[in-house]
Amino acid sequence: MGAHGRSAIALSGLAAIYIATGWVGMALASTPGNVSAVWLPSGIALAAVLVLGARVAPAIFAGGALLNALFYARAGVPSAELILASTAIGVGSTVQALVGRTLVVRFARGLDALRSPRSVGLLVACAGLACIVAATIGTATVHAMGAQGAIARTWLTWWLGDFMGVTLVVPIVLAFRARLVFDVSLVERAAYTIVLLVAIEVLFAPLGIAPGTRAPYVLLPIFVAIAYRLGPRDAGIATMLAWLGAIGALARGRRPLGDVSMDLALLEIDALVFALAMPALVLASAEWARRQSERELEGMRDELEARVAARTDELERANAELGAEIAERRRTEARLVESEARLETAIESLPFDFWILDRDERYVLVNSSAKAHWGDATGKRIVDLDVEPSVLAHWRENNARALAGEVVVRPVEHVHGGVARRYEGISAPIRVGDRVVGILGANVDVTERVRLTEQLVRAQKVETVGRLAGGVAHDFNNLLTIIGNASEALARRAPAGSVDAELTTSIIEATRQAADLTRRLLLFAGRHPADERVAPLDDLLSTSLGLLRPLFAANVAVRFEHGATIAVRFDPTRLGQILVNLAMNARDAMPDGGAFTVRTYDCDVGEACSEPWIDAPPAPGRYAMLEVSDTGAGMSDDVRRNAFEPFYTTKGAARGSGLGLASVHGIVRQAGGAIALESAPGRGTTFRIALPPASATTARSTGRFAPAIRSTRAHAVHSTVLLVEDDPGVRRTIARLLADQGHRVLGAHDVASARDIASREAFDVLISDVVMPGESGPTLARELRAARPDLPVLFVSAYAAKDTEGVEAPLLAKPFTADALGRAVASVLSTLSGNPPCPEERGS
Structure with missing residues (x-):
């Protein structure tokens, strides 16, 4: 069901309630029959518009108009007059409710009208004023329809009925709406209700009491007690119960307030109910306000206590935090002192000059090394130092660059104790954020480092020259091998005592001296035997x-x-x-x-x-x-x-x-x-x-043999020699010497060609240069020995001692003589233990 459907049902229900309670009121009406001394619909209408708003006005109008239409219909009033009268009375009831709502909201705090005695009085006053509307319109209508009797009496009865309806209904509704009830036990509330009901029954039945006695007013103390103990809601309910009790007595033919006419009896009941209701409502609202003030005071006290407690806790926490902060600050200060002590110790222990300047070029820290070299400048400005003007100008220039954010490194020379020392000076900015606040300076003694550097440079130059000398000696030894062995060959052929013999002897002697010279060059180049x-x-x-x-x-x-x-x-x-x-x-x-x-x-x-x-x-x-x-x-x-x-x-x-x-x-x-x-x-x-x-380690033989002028074939063992030498002249010379000694020579200019020859030819011994373009002689020797582990190998080299890359073989240094070559070949061939090569290995 939608919102509109629910609203229609609510309005219909309100109209039905209006009609039902109005019909009861008409039962108590005097002439005219629709004017009653107690009109509950007026209270229901005002309560409805206060709680639900002006949107319920149609229901009030419908209820009032329909109720009066039914009344006039029963009285046989023509339709036109019925419609006019019913409409007028319905409009009057509706306008009265709306005017009452406006007045109560404006002057009596609206739904909170029962929360104070003043607002209760204003509620009653507003109700009385609002009831004038319906009483006036209704009186005019019924008399226009031909009603008998005095207009004033009719108006007063109408007004009083509406007023009492408001007095009975509105307080109950507002009390329920605002939950204006005191917190008491159910037993106590039931006891008060029972006492009230018994009192109503007794007092509204005279039991022999003379007519005119005002015994029902004895209910006032009970109302006062209910108002004080139970609150506004129960006071309103008690008022309604008293009215119902009185009406019930009238219905049973009794006259609780004396033997008077029905109209007068109703008016006396209205007066009685109003006299009971007003003190009770005023007292209940006053007690509610008092208790509310106490609750507010208690709430304020609790809030104040909570605030005090919270503030106390906050202060305690603040004190604890402050204590912790103080303790941490003390620890920080202690660590700072320790850090400063460590820093001071470290700075004092530095093996070089160290200082710190502020932005005014005032020394704030100077270590002991700087003090020893320059004096204690702590607290002095740089312009106050006793230094030469040129030195001071140089220092201030460096400081200006450092204060501008640059790290300045410069050489410094100074004489201490008559000894000239070299320093590497550093001036660096000290920054705090983006701001330079000072200068850190240091002079590092680099005298020894500079000396060693210069020595190293000289050593490298010497080594370079030595390498050049070694290369020259290597090439020269190759040439001396050719010259020496050619001279020996010529000497062997020259007649003794001849000029040719004398000339060749001179050549051989010059060759020996040149060989000594190359040995000295190799010694310079570092290729001489080490001092191990x-x-x-x-x-x-x-x-x-x-x-x-x-x-x-x-x-x-x-x-x-x-x-x-x-x-x-x-x-x-x-x-x-x-x-x-x-x-x-x-x-x-x-x-x-x-x-x-x-x-x-x-x-x-x-x-x-x-x-x-x-x-x-x-x-x-x-x-x-x-x-x-x-x-x-x-x-x-x-x-x-x-x-x-x-x-x-x-x-x-x-x-x-x-x-x-x-x-x-x-x-x-x-x-x-x-x-x-x-x-x-x-x-x-x-x-x-x-x-x-x-x-x-084993002795690395140089293979040097004493030169001999005359050749000898005493060590000749006829064999096939694989000769590997990259220098053509040296290769031809060695081949000729070997051939003269009876050996068969297979010549190769590099390792590749030697490898090719070895794959096709059989040979007994390998003679190879050590260093050659491309692969080396030891590389070839390892390959050949992999197939023939007992292969004799003899290395020749133009260096005094050359690395044979781990190959176990003697090394014959160039230049050498034919006799030295013959002995070396015979020596390596002797490793075969007298077993000559197989015929197929000899190629025969």
Whole structure:
């Protein structure tokens, strides 16, 4: 059902109630028959518009008009007059309800009219004024219809009936609507109701009391008690019960207020009910207001107590928070004191000058090192210092740049105690947010670092020249091999005492002197036998570690971790050269600081020490490991692959020669060790060098033999020789010497051609140069020995000592004589233990 349907039902119900109660009122009416001394519909109409609003006016009009139409219809009034009279009375009842609502809302607090004695009085006054409307319209209508009797009496009866209807109904409805009832037990409420009903029954039945006695007014104390104990709602109900009791007595033929006419009896009942109702309602509203004030006071007291408690809790929390804040502040102050003490200790412990200036260039902090060098300037302005004007101007310029937000780095030279020292001066801004509030300054002593750097630069230059000298010596030794052996051949053919013999002897002597010269060049180039010592690796490092710390800036941590116990055979000087080269590379890779670590330990290669070796991995076994690592920028794959190539550098010509790692590699290989490199961009670099124990190292023979002027074939063992030499002149000379000694020679200019010859020809011994374009001689020797493990091998080289890449074979240094070559060949052939090659291997 929709809202309109529900509204229609409600309005119809209201009209029905209006008609039903009006019919009861007409039963008590005097002439005319529709004018009653108690008209409950007027109270129902006013209560309805107060609670439901003006929208119920149609129901009131319909109820009033229909009720009077029924009355006039029964009286036989013509239809036209019936309609006019019913309509007029219906309009009067409706207008009265609307006027009453307006007055009550405007003056008597509307639905809250029973909440105070004043509003109760105003409610009664407004009801009396509103009832004038219906009484006037109704009286005029009924007399116009021909009603008999005095108009004044009719009007007064009409007005009084409406007024009493309002007095009986409206208080009950408003009390129920506003829940104006006191909180008492059900037993007490029932007791008061029973007492009231018994009193009404007794007092409204005279029981022999003389007529005219006003005994029912004895109900007033009961009404007062009900109003005081039960509240406005029960006071209104008591009024209705008293009226119903009186009406009931009249209906049973009694005259509770005396033997008078019916009209007068009704008027006396109205007076009685009004006299009982008004004091009860006023007292009930006063008691309600009093109790409401007490409740409000209690509520205010509770609220005040709650606020006080909340405020007390808030104050307690605030006190607790304040106490905690004070305690935390004290702890913070203690930590600040500790922090300042630590900072002061750290600053005082700095091994360089350190100071702080404010924006006015006043020294607020100066450490002991600065005081020792420059005097105690604490609290002084820079312009107050006793320094040369040029120095002061330079300082102030740097400070101005720092105050502008720039970090200034400048060289400083100063004489302390008669000794000139070099410093790296730094002036940096101290910022608080975006504002520069001071200057932090430092002078770092770089005298030793500069000296070592200059030494290193000189050493690199020397090494470069040495490499050049070594290359020249290598080529020169090849030439001397040709010249010397050709001179010996000529000397053997020249008659003794002849001019030719004398000239060839001079050539041979010059060749020997040139060979000595090349040996000195190789010594300069570092290709001379090392000054090796046998000692634990940590002992050999002890003299070199002290050189490392000065190479780095203060923001680089240098660490040493010792753990190697294996004794190795190594030159301490060359070990120091390795460390310095690696340290300088690490320094350049960490411009913003980091960590440089030198670590030694023992390791079983092939187990836990699987590393990316630069060359072939060392033979399985136990090695002393030297690990050098940094936390710098690291290397790309391309840089890592070329790192050990001579003259390869990523630093530019002004900062690097490209010889450092190449020198490290050469020294390690010459010592019989191996080197591994692990690096990646952003992950630092680690070098691991495996050095064999001293017991595993073998003497690396240079293969030098004393030159002989006359040839001898005493050591000749006729064999087939595979000769591999990239220099054509040297290859022809060695081939001729071998042929003169009775050997068959198969010549090859590189490893590829030698590999081809070896696949087609049988031979007894391999003689090969060590370093050749493309693949090396040791590479070829390993391949051939893989098929023939007992193959005799003899290496020849223009260097005093050359790495044979782990191939066990003697090395004959150039230049050499025919006799030295013959003895070397005979020596390696003797490894066959007298077993000559098979005929098919000889090619016969």
